[in-house]
Amino acid sequence: MRPILLVALPLMLAQVTGCDQPPPPAPPTADTVTATARPETPPQSDTGEASRQALFGDLHVHSSWSLDGYIFGNNNDPRAAYRFARGESVPLAGGETSRQLRVPLDFTAVTDHAETLGYHQRCMVDKTAASFNTETCRMTRERDLRMYFTGFRNLAKNPPQHLAEVCSDNADCRQAATAPWQQLQAIANEYNQPGEFTTFKAYEYTGNLPGGGMLHRNVIFAGDAAPDEAMSAFDLPSARELWSWLERDCTGDCDVITIPHNSNLAWGNTFATRNVDGSDWTDEDHRRRQHYDRLVEIFQAKGNSECQNGIGSNDEFCDFELLLRPCAEGEEVGCMQQTSFVRNGLKTGLQLDRQLGFNPYQYGIIASTDTHNGTPGDTREQGYEGHQSGETTIEHRLTGGHRVKEGRGAINYNPGGLVGAWAEENTRESLFAAFKRRETFGTSGNRTRIRLFAGLDYPADLAGRPDAIRIAYEQGAPMGATLPITAKSSAPDLLVWAAQDPDSLPLQ
Template sequence: MKKILGVLVVIAAVAGAVWYLFLRDDPVAAAQDVAEAEAAVTLSEYPEKVLWGDTHLHTDNSIDAFGFGTRLGPDAALQFARGDMVTSTTGIDAQLSRPLDFLVIADHSDGLGSTRRLYDAPRALIQDETLLRWHDMMHESPEQSQLAIAELITAASNGTLPEALRDPETQAEATKDIWTTHLATLDKYYEPGKFTPIAGYEWTAMPGGNNLHRVVMYRDGFERTSATLPYPGIDGEIDGLFDYMDAYEAATGGRVLAIPHNSNLSNGLMFELTQADGGPMTAETSRRRAHREPVVEATQIKGDSESHPFLSPNDEFASFGDAGWEIGNLSLTAPKDNSMLAGEYLREALKRGLSIEQQTGVNPYKFGMIGSTDSHTTLATADEDNFFGKHTGTEPDAERANAPQNLGTRVGRFGWNYLASGYAAVWAKANTRAEIFDAMMRREVYATTGPRMTVRFFGGADFSGTDFSGDWVASAYANGVPMGGELEDTGSAPQFIVSALKDPEGAHLDRVQIVKGWINSDGTTSEKVFDVIWSDQDTRRTVGGKVPAVGDTVDRAKATYTNDIGAAELQTVWTDPEYRAGQNAFYYVRVLEIPTPRWVLFDALRFGFELSEEAKANSVGQERAYTSPIWVNQPASGAANAP
């Protein structure tokens, strides 16, 4: 049944695309122009420049964003991302200090545009009592509108949404015009080589309020993506989404991937050791998941999912942005306990992947890492001094940092809990849809919490001659593998090249760490964090194996800091001193900046108010980057992971 539904969603869109051609300017001709422009873009020999983007942005087409008050659509999102000034929903001039290179507008597939349709509907024609009440609440006030959407989200968690918002056929019919119009809008703003809008949406499976959401992202333009519709997810299971992806590729010859996000709000379900039905993980399931989900979202506005102090008690930097998000699942319909954390955080998931690989021969969690915003304001910004909040109710004002931000019916989360995070960094040969997609498939990507530091990471057998002069990057590509790659265990310790350059407009760097995870002969897993290079190494000598804190130059009253500490660049070649032949392992880089002000300090200065004690305690942080891992595998395990 799931496969049939996936095929039907693809085929049903064809009628919508044909209908669209008769009523709109010819998007096929525009798509041909795009194809010619793409073909004219010159590809570099290897990825020479990192591209910055957001793969997870919502506009007024999202069922919740419109209900929260957002009134900006995809045009404004694309204008803002490419660097134009726009006016936010609440009337504030908004502009990025630096444009992004690419953007995925990932509006929710379920109920696409439905809150706008409900808002605009004549009241006398609304027969469902719940929908009528939500209609009236949205018209009453912004506060009541947010309450209505909070009720809607809770109903989605509990499986009690009104039938009009659940029926696939009804939703598919309502989605056709919005989707095809949106795809044509993407082509209108596409400038191959300069700025790349990418087709996608958010699939929102949420059993019992546990977040299993994915962003679905396409490689293709209008001709192929208009032959499908976004796949509904509230009542869905992951196999159904994968069936849909299979059907899309078979029917169109296109390519599509999925990006799990907010695993920290899944109450342990995102990265399970078993299959969804509780049975043992199979090689087929593992292979399918690794192929369909090559990258995951490590950080975003609702918290950081890299690691957690309970799972990594020896890692003093494991806690970042988890306050307020570890008390329960996405909708706070179920509390969280420590037994759930291992299925939620990426480092532990990478270790679980090694365990499953030992049992099945295939690693399902061999993923790269990116960041994105999940902003519902139409504004893709992860800058602390230019943070526009989760939704329009949390755009800049004197209240948002201290106020409860519980979406109407929730408790325990406040404005300061939200992160101004994050961005996706992609090493691609050109700024085009195909090259960005292909970079994600090979996992040559990394996540940052907002700053645009440039990070390189290579693994190989012999980098001892690397002195970071000349074209050392070309040499590293020729003699090793970049982030996201795999090495065969040769019986000698692998070497790694690490290079990190500060954000040109940002803070100096504190240190570069390599996080290693491995599987022991008895089937247990282990991890260790190595400080491989840090600023002021002559004076900051390790104590008990730990590098001392870099210091703190933040002036809390002025929301400023100085680069009197730290380093602008950190580079080294590192050999694993604890290598053991025959151990499958992964290695990834974590780059830490010196302490800098969080957005709450900028708000307090701008609007002249006093932060709560909790907000003050969380007003300074060390921004960071996480690279995709490099895996060291036994020869057989490397072959087993081929798609």
């Protein structure tokens, strides 16, 4: 018996509901809008799986505690980010403009860079620290762009190197990062409101590569239990070490997932058959990847990591927010490869399943913003304020403003996307269970609700039945799950369901 992997891609739409609705009014363009209440969940006649509702959130958010966010003008700390996510207005760079969500998010995780938490503590908070009055810390407080480029280029070295004026070694910087990591956890608990608004303890693991490449993962904890330290790429130079550490330190009540993102900027390493150090992945590595990498982020401010035509895909929908060109023969850095995209990674997973007997690339799909403005879920295209707070004027956005990521300015980016998760209720427990079973989807910023099912014996009129969702669960498998088959099984039937975001454009 072999399973079929079900993955929900946002572009896969078959049966559509709500298409006869008139187009919504044009969104307002003012800097500040009045937040409205979350849409009420439609009455449910079913219970259990069929009663799950689509909840929307952002699992990739940077506050002013991330060094790059602060240097580019972000003054919104983690509390401000959570306030914004639940519907409050917050200022942007310089306080000249403010932003507010039209509809609050259901859940959020502030994922500040673990690699710079120690720098935040030593240069911004602890005035008694020996490094506080050094040139490095002074330049940081003055938002000197040279600190951004120097810090993140040092992180791309092999091995990664700290700025010596601030941290003498990894252990020293880990000790400095302990206080802000504990504060991040406390703030997440402070803003967590079960049933209304859910927060997760989290951080970003930021493994950098030469030339501005990224092997980044967001580390999301299930509940209150989390390790005492947020181990970074300085301590754990590859995903292999990250997963091994989580296996040792996140035990008992602690549960965690890791979410890779920006495979489009990883120089082909995210779905490569070898580790970044050139060593082969072991079976144990593959097992750990399957256990921890439950989800993958296919879309965010820095573009589309799903697919690109000519690199394993031939699909008009792949020509969307592409950040880089395909690699020429012999090129490896600064361009796109086959192993840069999620669709190709899913294909590789099916091949590995035949070799290993399990699929290490069995991903659920999400999207997020990667906002560095402390504004989770701010995906409005009208009045887009840029990926970094230093790009909040029209002139900066059109001319490149503060150029980031090796010279790429805000004009190359977009507002980002959102996570959708099918959960029974808006709590950490219910949402994290949805993440782990991969019953998730990603959008390019709207709140379209999407579902995908597969079954071997669905009734022919399933799509028209009022209890179609209940039957789809009972007689098949939802997205992210596996559908057991045998050599004699027929091809599965798919049920794809979608509902329009009332504040966005009609479904096509």
